[in-house]
Amino acid sequence: MKAVNIKTEYLKNPLGIDIENPRVMWNCEGGVTQNAYQIVTDDWDSGKIESSSMRIVVPVKFEKGKRVTYRIKLWDENDTEGEFSEENFFEYGIKNWSAKWITGNYEVDKKGYEKEKKLEKSFFLSGVNYLATANKPEPDRFPVDCFKKEFGAKKNVESARLYATACGIYSAYINGEKVSMPLAPGITDYRKRVQYQTYDVTKLIKENNVINIDLADGWYRGSCGAWGLKNQYGCETKILAQLEIKYADGTNDTISTDRSWLWSNDGAISFADNKDGEIVDANKKPTYSSRAKETSYAVVPSASNNVPIAEKAIFKGKMTTAPSGKKIIDFKQNLAGYVSFKINAKQGQKITLRFGEMLDANGELTLKNIQCTNKKLTTPLQKIEYTCKDGLNEYKTSFAIFGFQYMEIDTEIEVSDDCFTAIAVYSDMEETGFFESSNELLNKFVTATKWSTKSNSTDLPTDCPTRERHGWTGDAQIFFNTAAYLFDYATFSEKYIRDVFDWQQKDGKLPQIAPYGGVDFFMSWMNGSVGWSDVGILIPYRFWKIYNDDCLIKQYYNGMVKYAKFMISRCGKWTPLKHNIQLSSNNKKYFVNFGQSYGEWAEPKDVFPNDWKNTVMPNPEESTAYTSNIWVITQIYRCSRNILTVAKRLTES
Numbered sequence: 001m002k003a004v005n006i007k008t009e010y011l012k013n014p015l016g017i018d019i020e021n022p023r024v025m026w027n028c029e030g031g032v033t034q035n036a037y038q039i040v041t042d043d044w045d046s047g048k049i050e051s052s053s054m055r056i057v058v059p060v061k062f063e064k065g066k067r068v069t070y071r072i073k074l075w076d077e078n079d080t081e082g083e084f085s086e087e088n089f090f091e092y093g094i095k096n097w098s099a100k101w102i103t104g105n106y107e108v109d110k111k112g113y114e115k116e117k118k119l120e121k122s123f124f125l126s127g128v129n130y131l132a133t134a135n136k137p138e139p140d141r142f143p144v145d146c147f148k149k150e151f152g153a154k155k156n157v158e159s160a161r162l163y164a165t166a167c168g169i170y171s172a173y174i175n176g177e178k179v180s181m182p183l184a185p186g187i188t189d190y191r192k193r194v195q196y197q198t199y200d201v202t203k204l205i206k207e208n209n210v211i212n213i214d215l216a217d218g219w220y221r222g223s224c225g226a227w228g229l230k231n232q233y234g235c236e237t238k239i240l241a242q243l244e245i246k247y248a249d250g251t252n253d254t255i256s257t258d259r260s261w262l263w264s265n266d267g268a269i270s271f272a273d274n275k276d277g278e279i280v281d282a283n284k285k286p287t288y289s290s291r292a293k294e295t296s297y298a299v300v301p302s303a304s305n306n307v308p309i310a311e312k313a314i315f316k317g318k319m320t321t322a323p324s325g326k327k328i329i330d331f332k333q334n335l336a337g338y339v340s341f342k343i344n345a346k347q348g349q350k351i352t353l354r355f356g357e358m359l360d361a362n363g364e365l366t367l368k369n370i371q372c373t374n375k376k377l378t379t380p381l382q383k384i385e386y387t388c389k390d391g392l393n394e395y396k397t398s399f400a401i402f403g404f405q406y407m408e409i410d411t412e413i414e415v416s417d418d419c420f421t422a423i424a425v426y427s428d429m430e431e432t433g434f435f436e437s438s439n440e441l442l443n444k445f446v447t448a449t450k451w452s453t454k455s456n457s458t459d460l461p462t463d464c465p466t467r468e469r470h471g472w473t474g475d476a477q478i479f480f481n482t483a484a485y486l487f488d489y490a491t492f493s494e495k496y497i498r499d500v501f502d503w504q505q506k507d508g509k510l511p512q513i514a515p516y517g518g519v520d521f522f523m524s525w526m527n528g529s530v531g532w533s534d535v536g537i538l539i540p541y542r543f544w545k546i547y548n549d550d551c552l553i554k555q556y557y558n559g560m561v562k563y564a565k566f567m568i569s570r571c572g573k574w575t576p577l578k579h580n581i582q583l584s585s586n587n588k589k590y591f592v593n594f595g596q597s598y599g600e601w602a603e604p605k606d607v608f609p610n611d612w613k614n615t616v617m618p619n620p621e622e623s624t625a626y627t628s629n630i631w632v633i634t635q636i637y638r639c640s641r642n643i644l645t646v647a648k649r650l651t652e653s
Contacts, residue, residue, distance in 0.1 A: 001031035001082040003054075003072035008090035009305060010490040016093035016163065016198025018303035023551070024070070025055035026085070031076030040084075041070040048075070055549070067091040093198055093303040094163045099242040099256035102292040104145040104215075105263055113139075113235035138377070139230040144269040144399070145215040146286035147239065148262040150208070151255050156248040157205045163244070165196035165301045168237035169218030169274065169399050174204045174211055181308040182425050183274070183401065186459035187219045189515040190233040192502040194297070195304040196240070205245060211255065215239050216272035216399035223275040225518020226372050226468045228379030232517040238295050262288035272399035275380035275469065282389040283347060306495040309458055310428040311337075317407070319417035322364050327409040329417050334405040336455035336465035337425040338397030343415060345388035351411035353384040355404035357466070365408040370466035380466060388413070401425050403455060403465035426454040433486035453483050460496055460515065471499065471514045474532035474598065480539050484546045493539055497552055500536050501559050508559075508566030510536045512598070528566065529598040530626035536563050537630040541637070553637050564634050567627040570594045581620055592623035 003026040008014055010025070028034050034054060039046040044060050062068050068091070071084040164172050165185045172180040179199045188195055215237055216222070217230075224232045243255040267286035271279035317329035334357055343351065360366040371378055382402040386395060407422070409415060435446045456462045461476040461483070462469050476496060483489045499514040510533035512526040513519055527533065537560045540552035553560070572589030581591060597619055 001034065001074040001076040001080070002029045003027070003037070003074050003082075003085040004029045006072060006085060006088045008088070010488060011090075011305075011307065013089050014305075015091045015161070015200060016196070016303050017090060017305050018093045019305060020061050021057050021059065022090055023055055023057050023549070024072075026072055027054060028074060030082070031074075031078075031080075033077040034074055035077055035079050036075040038073045039070055040073070041068050062092065064092050065095045091198070093196070094161075094242060094244070097240065097242060097256075097301070098254055099240050100258045100294045101238045101240050101297050102147065102257045102259065102261060102263075103236055103238040103295045104142070104265055105290045105293050106142065106265070108142075108235045109140060110235060113231050139221075139235070141217070141271060141273075142237075143265040144267060144272050145237065145263060145265050146267045146288065147213045147215065147257070147292055148286075148288045149211045149255060149257075149260070151211070151243075151253075152208055153205050153245060153247075153253065154207055155251070157202060158246045158248045160200070160202045160205045160243065160245045162199040162201050162211075162241065163196055164199070164213070164239070164241040165194050166215055166218070166237070166239045167194065167220045167234055167297065168239070169216045169220075169272075170239055170241075171214045171398055172199070172211070172241065173213070174201050175206060175209055176212075177204055179204070182311060183218070183309050183399075183458060186304060186306070186309060187515055187517075188499060189502045189517065190220055190299065192299065193498070194299045194301045195306075196301040197304060197308070201243070211241075211243065213239055213241060213257075214267070214269070214398070216269070216274075218274050218399065219515075219517060222273040223379055223518075225470055225513075225520070225523075226379075227518070227520060228275065228372070228377055229518050229520070236295065238297065240297075240301060257292070259291055259294045261292040263290050263292040264288050269398065273381075274400050275382070275466075277381055277383040277385075277400050277402070278397060279385045280395065281387040282393055282395070283387065304495065306459070306491045307428045309425060311423050311425055312428070312454070313424040315422040315424070317417050317420065317422065319409075319415075320363075322359075322408070323362055324364055326364075327411075327415065328359070328363075328365060329407045329409065329420055331405055331407070331422040333422075333424075334403070334451065334455070335422065335424040336401055336403050336458065337423045338401055339384075339407065339420055339422050340396035341394075341415075341420045343388065343393045343395075343413060343419050344391065345393055345413050347388065347390040349388045349411070349413050351384075351386045351388065351409065351413055351415075353386070354408040354410075355382040355402040356406050356408070357404060359406060365406055370403065370464070372467060382466070396423075401458060401465065424454060425458065427457045427459055427492055429457065429487040429489060429492055431486065432488050449482065450486055453479075453486060457483075457492060460499065461492075468518075470518060471496065472532070473500065473510070473512055473514060473535035474529075477532075477535040477538045480542050481546070484542070490543070490547055490549075493543060494552060497536070497539055497556065501556050504536070504559050504562070508562030508564075509533065510563050526596050526598050529596055530567065530592070530623045532598050533563065534626055534630050536560055537633055541633045544637070550637070557634075557637065560630075560634050564627075564631045567592065568631060570623075571627070590624065591620045592627050593620040597623040 005027040008024050009022050034052050036048050036050045038048050069087050069089045073084045074082045170184050179201055185195050220233045221237050241257045245253040264286045268280050268284045315331040317331040319327055319329045322328050356365045356367045455465045460471040463472045463475045503511045503516045509528040512532050543552050544550045570592045573594035575594045
């Protein structure tokens with residue numbers, strides 16, 4: 001018997017984790033039943049442990065920054081000793097940040113930002129009355145910041161790690177080669193948590209080197225939510241990066257972001273928004289004519305401990321001509337991602353690309369099914385505007401993703417479908433569930449479900465990859481089981497639950513949307529709604545049942561109980577906005593008929609007509625059912641935990 005498919009924290013040989021006692025898990029190859037296991041690291045040996053469990057929480061704490069290599073040996077049902085597995089490893093993240101937060105050398109309207117945050121809490125920016133924003137000026141938008149640092153490394157390099165994060169989206173390059181994942185550092189509630197990534201850049205370090213980091217608005221300062229609200233987390237984008245080099249002679253070098261870095265924002269990308277797109281002029285290059293400004297941020301970065309966002313499947317499409325004369329490429333797959341192209345052109349020639357999920361009745365690209373529009377703002381744009389240089393132009397989107405199957409091309413340049421490639425971008429979850437039947441419709445249904453998962457999994461589970469791109473809690477909880485059967489969804493869902501509990505209020509209330517950005521008054525009013533905020537209990541519980549891992553329940557149990565008690569506190573309360581229910585006063589005290597409870601807001605009309613009352617009034621039957629359910633779940637775990645504790649004590653005695 002041999003251990004295979006070995007992972008640490010559900011990740012294969014992870015770099016830069018910050019969990020002191022990580023979980024190691026594996027599968028068995030050969031034999032029938034595992035009888036015992038042994039884990040051996042460089043400086044720790046578990047010894048033979050009689051157990052059928054194929055996971056362990058490593059009981060020792062290793063030095064921060066250390067790379068821990070380990071092997072696993074198994075014994076089968078006959079207690080026959082197997083061979084050691086191949087060597088695996090996990091590596092802890094950064095020990096200490098010597099780097100400084102840096103930003104572009106320009107001024108932002110911080111006072112205006114604070115005023116804007118106060119206004120957004122008012123009713124007049126609610127989804128109900130969003131037209132009131134029609135005359136509100138748009139926040140200032142800035143070109144992409146370009147940072148640069150040159151350094152030497154004149155010794156033999158043993159290892160090199162780049163640790164990087166940002167308030168915004170960053171792209172990092174060493175000696176011209178991109179090292180960062182797409183859309184780094186992902187999305188969190190930046191006011192509570194900022195996550196960093198670790199990159200192995202050992203092979204890229206030369207005698208003379210240059211680091212380039214480009215920084216765009218991202219979710220931090222760019223468009224968020226259905227209404228495209230800006231500056232949701234702050235108005236000053238910034239980066240934090242630290243390159244640590246270990247030499248063969250035992251010495252070290254550290255290159256950190258500080259005011260010595262060069263900066264300018266006069267490069268090729270004059271506009272970048274994670275939803276709206278990019279404006280690019282290939283004739284421009286950054287001059288790096290100024291220096292970065294040091295700034296600060298109150299939140300200490302933590303490791304993402306999650307699968308990275310990655311470029312995955314690629315698609316070539318078929319070009320046709322619409323009645324308007326514009327070219328349209330059908331990539332034959334609805335996906336979330338971006339495009340690359342190679343085009344020969346003359347200097348100054350322009351090409352505009354728009355992305356959408358469907359064509360209208362006339363065969364023209366339409367975005368009406370995904371856009372929200374008021375008198376001033378339409379979002380998302382899903383558009384690229386590119387000005388060519390002379391000769392070969394090579395482009396790939398850097399700071400945005402779109403939901404699309406079709407791409408409209410508006411240009412005088414002669415192009416063909418071979419010039420363009422669509423690239424699907426999503427969190428790199430291992431596909432674990434497979435289905436095939438004689439019914440082709442069922443096969444297509446499963447394939448569509450998988451693509452829906454992929455297109456809505458860029459560091460968080462979203463409701464759609466276009467219009468809102470919100471981490472709606474109701475969508476996330478109801479889809480969890482499906483996603484967990486089809487993919488290794490563990491680290492992805494763990495990260496999302498951290499997002500949920502990052503927002504939890506003192507009274508126990510949980511949010512409707514996590515991370516909490518792009519939220520107007522109306523959406524904030526829905527916080528604590530049953531079927532939605534219950535995500536904080538339902539996903540940890542389902543995670544336990546599917547993965548046989550109670551880590552989320554252990555970590556967030558107190559918060560789960562707080563939320564359950566919050567909902568129970570609503571039982572029997574009175575509100576003017578309530579449904580009349582035919583119950584005695586004695587029984588009404590057990591009903592949740594208070595607060596806003598979104599519940600099953602999209603029931604079939606013949607069951608429950610959907611009108612305005614469904615979004616402003618509780619549905620008492622559903623609210624009560626959900627509340628009783630989440631309380632039962634918290635008690636099930638409390639009881640099971642107590643039983644296990646008693647059983648352990650009896651065994652020890």
